[in-house]
Amino acid sequence: MSSAFEDLQKKLKQLPGLGFRSAERLALHLLVERPNRLPELVESLQRAASQVRRCTVCGGLAEAEVCGICSDPERDPSLICVVEQVLDQAALERSSAHRGLYHVLHGKLSPINGVGPEELNLESLAGRLASGNIRELVLALPNDVEGEATCHFITENLVPEGVAVTRIGFGLPSGGGVFYADPVTLKSALESRRRYS
């Protein structure tokens, strides 16, 4: 075949969800079937890499200092929903069930994998909570051991008095991440949120 082709196939195979066959198919699609898509994809990748950064407030994706959600005056700034990753935030946004802001941790506590509080986006959450402007903190973390530990850590260490802590409720299948849930499930999970601790 071709070594540049095999290299591309290898690079594609490293990406999540792509196996050997799908990487091969993608590479051929971009090189043989639809070669005009390749420069478009390259441009899109480069533009995203240069423009997309972390929101300094919530840690989500932004193209400016502060993301579009954090700077949206229509949203309730006293209500913060804590999520593990940007994918979870995107899934919640699709459900339109949360009208407050977010805080993206970019992970969950996992001592086994060497993920401690310092590895997570927790310092800025502490700052937001200490501002005195937060009424409620909704914990939208998965209900596995690590999600549990993260909820516990936040509640014990970061939440000042006067802030209600809730956790999204039943409806989420055990062991299932927020990302995989459908909008209706997420909506009911948000509606059935209960006081935590």
Add this chain to the structure above:
Amino acid sequence: MSSAFEDLQKKLKQLPGLGFRSAERLALHLLVERPNRLPELVESLQRAASQVRRCTVCGGLAEAEVCGICSDPERDPSLICVVEQVLDQAALERSSAHRGLYHVLHGKLSPINGVGPEELNLESLAGRLASGNIRELVLALPNDVEGEATCHFITENLVPEGVAVTRIGFGLPSGGGVFYADPVTLKSALESRRRYS
């Protein structure tokens, strides 16, 4: 979220085998989880786009005028295997069962979809067959209506006397039970039955 992010997600979703969720996951992987992979992928795409081209002999992938298979002196140049696409060639190469050369048509005849003989890589196949150096032409095209029509067209119009034309066998895949096979496969398996012992 971010418009550069959404644009990247849209571009990824256009690729074969990628749905909305997998495109979103890929985009986030490249932007948030493993940002160092993005420039590597871009470089690999650009290198492949600039280096990979069609072999002027067989139509397969090459990094020079002629591909590595066509220029391999160990392979039998009198035996040509005709395939629909490069993916088919790659699958046959993995089987190590074909020691001759290839000819990649980049499609199959499909009047309904406006694919006539001019749209396929047939002219150079005619040239190779007319050279007088070909002993056998193996048609490794699918056994659907279009594959059938393509086999028929090649045999009727391009093959000079003295060239044996064969077609790969159809039947039950290795390890596949009769119970799981579809009716068309079973029909061709029965039709291509051979005397046993």
